[in-house]
Amino acid sequence: xxxxxxxxxxxxxxxxxxxxxxxxxxxxxxxxxxxxxxxxxxxxxxxxxxxxxxxxxxxxxxxxxxxxxxxxxxxxxxxxxxxxxxxxxxxxxxxxxxxxxxxxxxxxxxxxxxxxxxxxxxxxxxxxxxxxxxxxxxxxxxxxxxxxxxxxxxxxxxxxxxxxxxxxxxxxxxxxxxxxxxxxxxxxxxxxxxxxxxxxxxxxxxxxxxxxxxxxxxxxxxxxxxxxxxxxxxxxxxxxxxxxxxxxxxxxxxxxxxxxxxxxxxxxxxxxxxxxxxxxxxxxxxxxxxxxxxxxxxxxxxxxxxxxxxxxxxxxxxxxxxxxxxxxxxxxxxxxxxxxxxxxxxxxxxxxxxxxxxxxxxxxxxxxxxxxxxxxxxxxxxxxxxxxxxxxxxxxxxxxxxxxxxxxxxxxxxxxxxxxxxxxxxxxxxxxxxxxxxxxxxxxxxxxxxxxxxxxxxxxxxxxxxxxxxxxxxxxxxxxxxxxxxxxxxxxxxxxxxxxxxxxxxxxxxxxxxxxxxxxxxxxxxxxxxxxxxxxxxxxxxxxxxxxxxxxxxxxxxxxxxxxxxxxxxxxxxxxxxxxxxxxxxxxxxxxxxxxxxxxxxxxxxxxxxxxxxxxxxxxxxxxxxxxxxxxxxxxxxxxxxxxxxxxxxxxxxxxxxxxxxxxxxxxxxxxxxxxxxxxxxxxxxxxxxxxxxxxxxxxxxxxxxxxxxxxxxxxxxxxxxxxxxxxxxxxxxxxxxxxxxxxxxxxxxxxxxxxxxxxxxxxxxxxxxxxxxxxxxxxxxxxxxxxxx
Numbered sequence: 001x002x003x004x005x006x007x008x009x010x011x012x013x014x015x016x017x018x019x020x021x022x023x024x025x026x027x028x029x030x031x032x033x034x035x036x037x038x039x040x041x042x043x044x045x046x047x048x049x050x051x052x053x054x055x056x057x058x059x060x061x062x063x064x065x066x067x068x069x070x071x072x073x074x075x076x077x078x079x080x081x082x083x084x085x086x087x088x089x090x091x092x093x094x095x096x097x098x099x100x101x102x103x104x105x106x107x108x109x110x111x112x113x114x115x116x117x118x119x120x121x122x123x124x125x126x127x128x129x130x131x132x133x134x135x136x137x138x139x140x141x142x143x144x145x146x147x148x149x150x151x152x153x154x155x156x157x158x159x160x161x162x163x164x165x166x167x168x169x170x171x172x173x174x175x176x177x178x179x180x181x182x183x184x185x186x187x188x189x190x191x192x193x194x195x196x197x198x199x200x201x202x203x204x205x206x207x208x209x210x211x212x213x214x215x216x217x218x219x220x221x222x223x224x225x226x227x228x229x230x231x232x233x234x235x236x237x238x239x240x241x242x243x244x245x246x247x248x249x250x251x252x253x254x255x256x257x258x259x260x261x262x263x264x265x266x267x268x269x270x271x272x273x274x275x276x277x278x279x280x281x282x283x284x285x286x287x288x289x290x291x292x293x294x295x296x297x298x299x300x301x302x303x304x305x306x307x308x309x310x311x312x313x314x315x316x317x318x319x320x321x322x323x324x325x326x327x328x329x330x331x332x333x334x335x336x337x338x339x340x341x342x343x344x345x346x347x348x349x350x351x352x353x354x355x356x357x358x359x360x361x362x363x364x365x366x367x368x369x370x371x372x373x374x375x376x377x378x379x380x381x382x383x384x385x386x387x388x389x390x391x392x393x394x395x396x397x398x399x400x401x402x403x404x405x406x407x408x409x410x411x412x413x414x415x416x417x418x419x420x421x422x423x424x425x426x427x428x429x430x431x432x433x434x435x436x437x438x439x440x441x442x443x444x445x446x447x448x449x450x451x452x453x454x455x456x457x458x459x460x461x462x463x464x465x466x467x468x469x470x471x472x473x474x475x476x477x478x479x480x481x482x483x484x485x486x487x488x489x490x491x492x493x494x495x496x497x498x499x500x501x502x503x504x505x506x507x508x509x510x511x512x513x514x515x516x517x518x519x520x521x522x523x524x525x526x527x528x529x530x531x532x533x534x535x536x537x538x539x540x541x542x543x544x545x546x547x548x549x550x551x552x553x554x555x556x557x558x559x560x561x562x563x564x565x566x567x568x569x570x571x572x573x574x575x576x577x578x579x580x581x582x583x584x585x586x587x588x589x590x591x592x593x594x595x596x597x598x599x600x601x602x603x604x605x606x607x608x609x610x611x612x613x614x615x616x617x618x619x620x621x622x623x624x625x626x627x628x629x630x631x632x633x634x635x636x637x638x639x640x641x642x643x644x645x646x647x648x649x650x651x652x653x654x655x656x657x658x659x660x661x662x663x664x665x666x667x668x669x670x671x672x673x674x675x676x677x678x679x680x681x682x683x684x685x686x687x688x689x690x691x692x693x694x695x696x697x698x699x700x701x702x703x704x705x706x707x708x709x710x711x712x713x714x715x716x717x718x719x720x721x722x723x724x725x726x727x728x729x730x731x732x733x734x735x736x737x738x739x740x741x742x743x744x745x746x747x748x749x750x751x752x753x754x755x756x757x758x759x760x761x762x763x764x765x766x767x768x769x770x771x772x773x774x775x776x777x778x779x780x781x782x783x784x785x786x787x788x789x790x
Contacts, residue, residue, distance in 0.1 A: 045342050045349055045403070046214070052352035053211040056203035059359065060167070063200030067193055068174035078106035081181040105180070105538065108295050113173035115299060115655060119261070120169040122656075124162060126663050127256040130670065131158050134252050137674065141769035142241070149220055149242030150768065156216045157249020157318070163208040164314045165257040168307045171201050176302065179535045183548050187373050188366055190535075190551060191380070191528065195365050198527025199358075202520055205314040206355060209250075210348060213321055216246055217345075236335045236344075240325035240584075244768045247322040251315060251761045255670050256663060258311040258757060263619065264662040265304025267626035272297050296655070298537050305530045305563075312570040312756055313519050319577050319760055320347045320516060323509050326584035326767060333408035346403040347513045350433075351520075353399060357391040358520040365524075373551060377558035381525050385565070388521040389441055396433040396514060400426050410504045410587075419586055421504030432499040432507040436514025436576070439495045440569060443488055447568045450484045451712040452561040462717035477717075481710035488705040492572055496579055505583030512576035519569055526566040529559035564712050571704040574756040578697045581763045585693060588770040589686045600684050604691025607680055609699040611692075615673060615758050616703065622665035626658055677762060681773045689773045693763055700755045 071077050082105045135154060142150045175197050182193045220239045272293060324344045328334040334343045342349070361384065368383060370376040410421040449455055461476035495515075499507035532555040539549040681689055766773045 045345050048349060048352050049210055049214055049345070052355040053207045053214070055359065056207035056355055057211075060200040060204040060207065063196050063203075064171070064174075067196050067200075068171060068178060070174065074177070075106055075110055078109060078177060078181065079103050081184070082106055084184060108298075109177045109180070109538070112176050112295055112299055112302070115295075116173035116176075116302060117169050119303070119659065120166050120257075122659060123165070123256045123260065123663070126260075126667075127162065127253040128158065130256055130667065131155075131249065131252050133671075134248075134674075138765070138769060141678075141772040143238070143771050146238050146241040146245075149239075150245035152219065153216060153242050153245025153247075154249035154252075156212050157246045157251075158253050160208045160212045160246075160318070161250040161253045161257065161311075161314065164205050165253075165307075165311065167204040167208075168201055168310050171197055172302050172306050175531060176298070176534060176538070179531055180538055180548070183535060183551050187376060187551055187555065190532075190555065191366060191377065194528045194531040195362070195524045197531065198524030199362055199520075201310055201527070202313065202523040203355070203358075205310070205317060206351065206520070209314065209318050209321060210352070213243075213246060213318075213348075216243070236325075236329040237588075240322075240329040241768055241770075243322045243325045244764050247319050248761070248764055248768065250318045251757060251764065252670075254311055254315055254757055255666050255761075258308055258315075259619075259669075260659070260662040260666045261303045261311075262308045263622050263626065263665055264659055265300045265302075265308070266623050267658065267662070268296050268300035269304065270623060270627040272300070298534060299655075301537065302530075302534055305533075306527065309526065309566050309570065310523065312574075313523060313566065315757060315760065316516055316570055316573045316577065317351070317519070319581075319764070320351075320509075320512060320573070322764075323347060323512070323577060323580050323584075326581060327410070327506050327509050330410045330584075330587045331408045332411065333405055342403045343405055343408070346400070347509065349403050350395060350399055350513050350517055353395050354392060354517050354520055357395065358388065361388050361391060361521055362524070373554035374558045377528070377555050378561075381528070381559065381562050384521055384525060385441075385444070385518075388518050389437065392437055392514075392517050393434065395517070396430055396437065400430045400433065400510075404429050410506060419583075421506070424503045424506055428503040428507065429510050432503055432510035433514040435495055435498060436511030437517065438514075439491055439511075440515045440518065440572065443491055443568050443572060444565050446487055447484065447564045447709065447712075448561055450480055450709060451564055451716055455480075458713050458716050461713060477710050477714050480713045481706045484709035485702060485705040488568070488572070488709075489701055492575055492701065496576060505580055508576055508583065509580045512573050512580060515576055516569060516573035519566070519573075522565045522569055525559070526563050529556065529561075529563040532556035532559050560716065564708065567708050567712070570756060571701075571708060574760060575697060575701050575704075578693075578700075578759050578763050581760075581767055582690070582693050582697065585763070585767045585770065585773075586690060588767065589690065589773070598687065600687035601691035604680075604684060604688035604693075605695030607688070608692040608695030608697075611673065611676060611762075612696055612699045612703065612755060612758075614676075615669060615755060618665075618669045618672070622662065622669070626661055626665075629658075629661075673758060673762070674765075677765070678772075681766075686773065689766060693766060696759060696762060700759045703755060 082103075131154060135151065139147060139151070175194075178193065179190075183190045220242050324347050328343050331343075364387060365384060366376075366380050368376070368379040370379060404426050407423060407425050409424060410419070451458060457476055457480050461480070495511050496508055499511040501507075503510065532552050536549070536552040536556050539552055677692075680692060684692075
């Protein structure tokens with residue numbers, strides 16, 4: 001094969017994508033579509049994906065240009081804006097130093113913005129290094145015939161997640177510069193700004209994942225014709241392994257972008273809380289705390305809430321996109337549908353239609369008008385959730401009819417009959433999609449009620465912590481998390497069981513699509529709560545006028561209750577996707593009996609549970625170790641010393657080295673997880689690996705549910721104490737309340753939620769390297785007795 005042939009193979013898919021792009025842009029002109037050789041009837045799925053990706057990309061660019069664009073005179077412009085709402089006070093009379101809070105706020109916002117955006121470029125290098133190390137360590141275990149496709153998929157995944165991470169960091173950094181000045185006008189402008197930022201970011205996730213995956217799809221489809229030795233179903237299965245490389249590329253790089261960010265943000269939060277644990281409002285109203293400490297406190301909240309949860313959403317969308325290839329490759333009927341493979345792209349097509357629906361829904365983001373900020377925010381958020389669920393209900397009623405074959409079966413290639421699922425119909429797939437969607441709505445309602453300010457146990461938790469009854473507050477938190485945990489676990493278990501009974505593992509995939517699809521609207525609602533909290537912190541730090549400050553506080557009071565929506569959606573969809581890939585792995589393993597009833601399967605379950613707790617412990621250890629070495633100072637010489645040192649201290653002193661340490665911890669945890677997984681497979685092979693996947697999935701489900709309810713309830717109780725008028729008159733937060741919040745910070749984000757990434761990483765790695773994991777193993781092998789002749 002000459003160089004020209006290789007270039008042709010690489011450039012061909014890009015040219016094909018450009019052809020379809022031209023057809024999509026000229027969809028209204030039939031002669032344009034015909035001129036480039038597109039059959040609108042046969043190729044409509046490709047055109048739909050391109051149109052949705054273009055719309056998402058354009059909307060994201062419009063959101064940035066309209067709300068977040070940077071001015072040439074940014075510092076001066078911000079200072080002028082903040083002078084309208086900030087007070088200028090003489091706070092050091094003996095030194096006659098005039099303190100301008102407006103200029104400090106402007107300078108602080110720019111420092112925060114530059115620091116957050118600068119994080120991405122540091123992480124980009126280490127993400128590429130980790131990806132190369134992963135490739136060198138695992139390429140030997142990938143099936144022959146898919147190695148090249150797997151490598152290409154890895155690097156396409158790296159490009160996709162890097163674009164998403166850059167967008168998330170840029171939007172987070174720029175929004176902090178605009179959030180306070182936007183609140184000057186009115187509550188509607190503030191609500192609209194925060195919603196627009198969140199909507200633009202999640203649309204970029206869609207555009208990046210789908211458009212790059214489409215190019216990859218064309219590449220793999222063109223390579224199908226290189227060899228005619230394999231059957232269509234064999235080719236489709238190999239193509240599924242190559243597509244898994246795309247998902248793994250996203251997940252491996254997300255270890256750096258997502259997990260190091262989470263560890264760093266929680267470490268900063270804990271370090272600052274530990275310094276000022278007895279002060280009201282933490283560092284902001286305390287004149288003895290340095291300016292970098294104040295800025296770091298804001299950064300810790302931004303990077304550990306906005307960026308972390310958005311990247312979780314992007315990972316789940318990418319894995320759902322690949323899931324269709326893993327499951328439907330086990331169907332002979334789908335394998336023969338080799339023109340556009342609509343069934344393989346079915347989850348992607350659902351999301352693409354929902355992009356257009358989400359654009360319509362966001363125009364109704366403030367339909368309900370109310371002069372009271374709390375009611376205005378609460379009512380509009382609820383109506384957004386209800387409207388988007390109604391729209392997606394219509395999607396699931398008609399989309400399966402045009403994307404899924406009328407009837408097909410899942411049998412696998414030489415897989416045992418126990419895994420076969422016959423007579424899967426469009427109606428069963430539709431039921432599974434609707435089942436997943438309705439279960440999402442039920443769990444969102446339950447999770448919001450059990451962690452909201454209106455829930456009496458949460459109020460009891462807040463009151464007990466304010467009265468210094470630390471053990472009682474933890475008891476309330478445990479009660480809430482245990483109650484909510486069992487409800488979420490049982491609901492997801494019922495959904496998975498019912499979906500599997502209807503349509504096998506294809507049904508679980510459909511339920512995952514239904515559970516995740518409304519994330520396009522849930523993410524903007526999450527951003528309202530996150531950004532309003534950031535604005536409230538900045539207002540306290542810079543003595544913003546009461547009108548603007550209360551606008552943030554009241555909006556955060558209402559929106560915080562609904563931030564749990566995105567966390568539950570990410571966690572629930574990750575579990576359903578893990579069960580889907582478990583089915584795909586079983587088809588590839590060709591297990592002829594139940595691998596869970598013997599000792600190997602039982603040990604695999606215990607090993608999966610143990611590995612999850614090991615990752616949990618190592619993540620907690622990383623947070624503790626980094627938070628203990630922060631050298632933040634409380635100046636004992638008074639306000640004069642703080643002002644004198646204001647210009648000598650920068651964020652770089654505290655931030656850069658700790659950021660690198662968080663990345664090193666991610667390398668250690670990821671390498672440890674990978675090595676232990678391969679060692680286990682070497683000894684137990686296909687008899688223990690299915691048990692490992694099942695045990696790991698189940699225990700992570702329990703850990704995530706417990707942590708989400710526990711951590712969110714503790715955070716809500718602290719916020720309740722800070723805002724409540726009767727409690728705020730005491731002048732300080734008691735140590736028990738702060739300790740509870742510090743525990744919640746570690747529990748909620750840095751132990752359980754990252755397990756989404758490790759869960760999907762483990763199960764997709766097992767699927768890609770199935771020849772190694774499906775081996776016989778060298779330990780506890782039942783060998784046949786030798787026949788002796790006398």
